[in-house]
Amino acid sequence: MNDLKWNISELSVWSTQRDQLRLRLEDLLAPHTGIWPEDHGSFFILADQILDSLDPPDQSLFLSCCTASWLLDKFSAPPGFGQWAAERIETVKVPLPLPLPLNEARHWNWRRSSIILSSSGQGRLINVLYGVGNAKPGVYFPQWPQQLMDMESRKAVVTAWNMAELQEKSAVFWPMLDYVRPGGLIHGSSLGLPAYLAFRSMTSPQPVFTMGATGKICKTGRILPVHGLKLKYQAARMARLSAFIYPDQEGIRIEEAEPTEPVAVDSMEEAEAVWLHSVPGIANETALLVRSHNHGEFVRRLCRVSGSLIDWLEKKNQAVSRALCSTALAKDDLMTLLNQMDQLIKITPMPRNLLGPVLKAMNDQTLDKLINKWPDLAYRICNHQLRWASSTGDNTSSALWEEKAKACSDKAVQAGLSLDDLFLEDVLRMVGSYHNRFIFYPDPPENFASKLQAVEEMLVILRRCRPEANLKILGKYCGTMIQNLAFCGPEYLSNILEYYHKAREAFGQAKQEKDEILRLENYLTYAFLDAKQYEQAEKHLKVYLELSDFNQPVNWDEVKDPFKHACFIRFMADTDFPNEHYASWISRTWKKKPGVHPWQLWMNNGGRLFTPSDPELAGSLFDRSLKICQDFGGPTVRAMGLLSLSGLYMLDKKYQRIDLKKHTLEILASIGKSDLNQEHFACVLQAADWKSALEMADLNRRELFPFTYR
Amino acid sequence: MKLSEIEDLTLEMALEQAALTRFCPPDSILFSQHPDKQLEKHINKCSACRERLEMNISAWKKILESMQDLMPGEIEAEPCPGQIWTMDSALEGWDGYGRYINSPHMLLLDKVSRETFLAAQTYWDISLCSQGDVDLGRTFGFAQPWNVKHVPLRCLSRCLGQVEPVALRQTNELLRNSQAEQPGLNPQIQSFRLQEQEIFETFVLRAQNKESQVQNMVKSIMEKFSQRFKISDIRTLDMGEILAHSSFTGQAAAMAAATSEQVVANVVRHEAGMPQLVKEAAIELTSVRPGREGLLVAGRIPEEISSLQKVRVWWSEPGRPRIEAEQCTVSGHFFQAVFPDLIDPDTGSGQPKVLIYTQ
Known part of the structure; x- marks a missing residue:
């Protein structure tokens, strides 16, 4: 609404000009929680100043408005408002219309x-x-x-x-x-x-x-x-x-x-x-x-509404899962929904608030009912679930959906599952089963390697018939290989570059593959940063961000892809690259960032960036990063909290506003209880105490959190 | 002497006086120490000016001073129909035939656009008032409905007063069928009228030329600005309005990102009459509501903008001409603009445009 920005400070400015103040009387009919001055202490002087400038009925209106605003959110109002209001209410000539005593109203x-x-x-x-x-x-x-x-x-x-x-x-x-x-x-x-x-x-x-x-x-x-x-x-x-x-x-x-x-x-x-x-x-x-009373229509509309509605309907009468299992549902309707989800998953940032509830309603019981009916669609659901579990670092779910995918893959192929969908699972499994558990082996699993070989041969055959042919799935396999090798360390850089060229070749120059190609540039940036080859990292980062020069003006608000921000800030923190414009953007916007991956990494690197120049802000960024790690998803992201904790530990004590010991022990316990690779975390898990653990985390950050994990 | 001969003589003298009024240079030029060729040409042709040059200047000055009281004074007013205005004296000057075209007076008839008025030329000497003219009374002479032009607003100079509504109505009524040449009209009046038309024509042409020069100048300034601005259209010669409705390009644009409760305003600093420093600022709107006094637009200007001089606010909504706030009060970093003449503003689709002047 267009009336919710006025505030007491503004009104007090006009209180010396009665004709101007009169123009604002209608604002007093719009109480809201933001009316209070930033300096709470000044409220009482300013409010009395305004009261003195108003006629008795308008004084009552002003007090009503302040009281209503206070009732809406007592915590944002100046402490002592209740008493101030009670005193003024007694003295104004026109009584307030509030139908119950202020003392009682405050508890409502x-x-x-x-x-x-x-x-x-x-x-x-x-x-x-x-x-x-x-x-x-x-x-x-x-x-x-x-x-x-x-x-x-x-x-x-x-x-x-x-x-x-x-x-x-x-x-x-x-x-x-x-x-x-x-x-x-x-x-x-x-x-x-x-x-x-x-x-x-x-x-x-x-x-x-x-x-x-x-x-x-x-x-x-x-x-x-x-x-x-x-x-x-x-x-x-x-x-x-x-x-x-x-x-x-x-x-x-x-x-x-x-x-x-x-x-x-x-x-x-x-x-x-x-x-x-x-x-x-x-x-x-x-x-x-x-x-909608028709299940088909209902399912087709699911991706067009909010996640909270889906949650509400599901909690209320399980409307979503019932519709998905309904015998009246046509295959085309479910296919439409899955295609819409394919599109949503590609959006950056991923609309998690919607996909989460839809996937929650597509639970394992729903899947069991679909496996025999439409195994190809059931398999696609498994892929969606795997992707979701990977993105949240939920390894338990990953394992469950991998099993489900395996169970229906044969039937799915018979039912006409597309090659892309069939091969996608391996790509997802690599992330879910290995990377998210911090298991990093340079050789891919046998299944993956054989399929990679098969798709490579497929491209050779295709090119014999059509020299300009591309093969997207090969590009994806190569991308996953780059990821896999980059997690294993800089010693695999030459293999990484080999797969990079293969992937570029497989994707071709098709415009629709732009996002896939840019993703490769993101991988290369991180790989070169890990290898401390900063010039090469800069070269690939510029391609990834589509910038010719880092000093060129950029409206960072318009850059919606959080992975681009995460990559850029990591580069800045690793190389001490000065970019005042971006630094000021960070300090202006960090509070508004959502609490999802990869913003926790962005904030952690922001903390590193600001540690020398603005430790106060650095502390806040580390705090927020830790909070996201603790609240978002599964153990993979939670473990990343060690990065922020070690950052905080290195700061001066006055900027350590949280109990470092408590949080460190919590995260270590969480890693110990999880299915994460215990050997990988041995250096912190076996540390003598929490302080040593944080020192080890800082010392071994490159090995503990390689590539895109920091 | 017969009555008709007296009338003829009076007419002749009036016409001579008209020629002097319209075509003789002012004293500042006539008595110039370094007369130019145009002046020499005029003096050779004009016996009245020769006589004046031979006379004592101080005597002339005394006569002129005594006449000042008889001349209508200047009134501060926004141009509107029914007023008598002079034209910008900068448009006066030689015409190439040894005539110095003096600024005529005119009666404003109608505002035809934001920048233009329909006006009828007037002449002070009532003895030349004839069929098809409208008597405006002793002070303003008579209006010439057969001598009407579109005059650029910018070329109006001084308001001398307001005629009676009946005279304005009569002039407007006569417009449609009024012609300078009419059967049975005294041939000398006929020729006076042609001369009057020529003068107004010359003056309006000069005014239009000047107008287009100003426009070109504004455009060229805007082109210079265009490296930093996107100028959507130029509907006005009000530099402030143009600047308020322009948007930045390049780095400055990247810096100003407005949220839904904000508008991006342009900030201008004047130096030597020209905007020298321009940047964008996101203004927080604190209230946009129609009220008893008209639409109110209130807001807060960011603290980093210091030395606020004034704020101008326009309201624009689809399908409606822009309108500027009648008053905009600034106090501290807050402003309040009121649009009392805006009937039924559509706050759903409209939005304010703000221009901030700093020192």
């Missing part, structure tokens, strides 16, 4: 949402504070000096509270109104749906995007038509809400206009799914998926 759970009304030929958006707490059950409304809500609208809110299954709780419905200039009565029952959705979101951990809704609800769970839809939609647009949910009324269709997606729903379940589980741009897809 509060959320902000909006209702949209229409009257006098225009739509009107009103912010509402919803509170749920433990008092005498019922819904409490504000006590205004005059009546500002009609009986019908009050009844609609009570119905919403009942439907949201909050009857054992008490609730507050507090519309933010300027009661001197209220702009009309809150009337009618169309606020039933938005009130219901707001109450439902009180119990959901899911963040709700700024949406609007209108609709009358009834106890049967139906949503009934309301008036003034187009005017309300216009008001939602003006407030830049991402979606506007309305009852699917026959004959009424709202034409979409940026930036608000109109979503017609025909049940409260649909409305709730959209409200809680859609992100901007997919609200209609969300509604259609929930509405």
Whole structure:
């Protein structure tokens, strides 16, 4: 919404110019958690300054707004606000409309949402504070000096509270109104749906995007038509809400206009799914998926909605796994879903939030039902699962899905599995079974080697018929060989280059293979960095980043591929390469990076980079890197936490804000209990104490975390 | 002397005076120490100027000073229909025939574009007012609906006052069928009118030439800037508006990445009247809402931009001309811009453009 950025500091600036301050009174109807000044201590002076500049009714409005903002998030407000507010509330001439004492309200759970009304030929958006707490059950409304809500609208809110299954709780419905200039009565029952959705979101951990809704609800769970839809939609647009949910009324269709997606729903379940589980741009897809009664249509839509919706549906009634196992599901529908997943996996960064829940629903029981029916598709599911397990370092899952793939491979080939899919498994297995467990042997497993030989011969035969022919699968095999050899150390550099040339040859110059070719450049960069051949590393890094010069201006926000960032920062940290622009970008953006691989490595190398110049920042980067290692995925990534811990250990004590001993012992225990290669980690596992372990980790970082693992 | 002879004589004197008013150079040129060839050519042809040169200059000055009080004074105003304006005196000058074309006055009739007004030339001496003219009263003389041109706004110089609404309406009504040459019109008036048309034509041509020179100058400045700017279109000669709606190219662009609650503003520093240093800054918008006073756009300028001088804000939305905020108040690093004339702004699709002037 476009009103959520104003703050107290800004308002205080205008408090000396009353005509300018008057322009901002409407902002006081939009409380939010960011109103507080950065320097919390200055709030009380600034707020008193503002109060002194306001007339009595506006003073009450200001106090209401601050109080509402405080209730929304007490931790972001200045300490002592409660007492300050209580004192001021007693002295203002116009009482606050909050229908319960401040001392009680502070213990309630509060959320902000909006209702949209229409009257006098225009739509009107009103912010509402919803509170749920433990008092005498019922819904409490504000006590205004005059009546500002009609009986019908009050009844609609009570119905919403009942439907949201909050009857054992008490609730507050507090519309933010300027009661001197209220702009009309809150009337009618169309606020039933938005009130219901707001109450439902009180119990959901899911963040709700700024949406609007209108609709009358009834106890049967139906949503009934309301008036003034187009005017309300216009008001939602003006407030830049991402979606506007309305009852699917026959004959009424709202034409979409940026930036608000109109979503017609025909049940409260649909409305709730959209409200809680859609992100901007997919609200209609969300509604259609929930509405879909046909399993085929349902499965085809799965990759177009949010992961949280899939999770919700699965938890609610196992809708996703039931649809996947349904006898009514056609092979084409499942194939469509798997093809969509193929595409999603190629996106960088991988949309983990969506793929995770879909793959979770495609569990081993689902697979068992599919193996006999469509073994080729079952095999593809195994490949997806293997890829997922590899990317999260979940070796237990890798082993499970390898077994499953083996079990259905013969039948899959008979059913017409494509060569690419069949060969892909070996590539994935190499990562899952060996690299992720820190098992590094230069010779590939026999199965892999024989297939590699076969595809090499295949290219020779192909080229006899068509000299310009390419063979992507060979390129992939060679890429995996490069990975394998690079993990084994710089002594294999000449073999790596041999496979690099083979891979380039196999991929050819086809534009669609650009990503694969760039991936090879990434491998070569790391391989040369490990070999300390920095000029060569720089050469390949420039090709990988598609830059002719590292000093050329780059909008790093536009570089979305986290692996490119990880590679560049590793180069900077290893070579002390100065790039002030990127360094300042790191310090501006590190907090916003997601807690997934490979950002933990990026932060660790960021910590190394900043250790000499800004140890404070270096400490923060190591901390965050460690946190990601601990929270994300399986033991492979967790073990990488040793890198950040050793980085922190080398810093001055004042920058060590966490208990290094505790975290080091935890990680060592995790490695000891896992299926990771114990011999590989012997130097740290057998260290005399945690300090020696960190010293060993620092000393042996190249061997412990070779190639792309640091 | 017969009445008709008196009338003829009066007309003759008025015409002579018109020729002097329109074609004789001002004193600063006439009494120049170093007369140029154009002036010599004029003096040879113009007996009035010869007489003046032979007379005592200080006597002339006294006469002129005493006449100043009779002349309409200057009024500070935004150009709008019904006003009498002079044209830029820089456009005055010799015409190649020994005539010095003096700046005429004109009545503004209608604003036809952001940059242009439709205007009718006026003449002060009511004794030359005839059929098809509109009497504007003693101060402003009469308007010539048969002598109407599109005048670039930039070439208007001084506002002398406002005519009665009825006179403006009459002039507008006469526009369509009004012609300088009309049957039965005194031949001397006829020839006066042709002369008047020639003057306005010459002046407007000069104004348009100057306008295109200015445009070319702006474009050439913009071309110089274009190494750093992407200039989408030039709809205006307001350099500020052009700069506000330009976007950076190259390194500067890479530095400014705005989020959804931000807009990228251009920052300008003026030196010798020209923007010398320009960079981009992401402005945080703190409020964009239609209110009782009109649309309010408020925001915060980053602290690193120091020595703020002023902020200009435009609102643009698809299918609607841009409009500049009527007032934009700056306090500390915050600004508030109000658009009272913007009817039903579409905050869903529109967005503000901000230009920051620093010292």
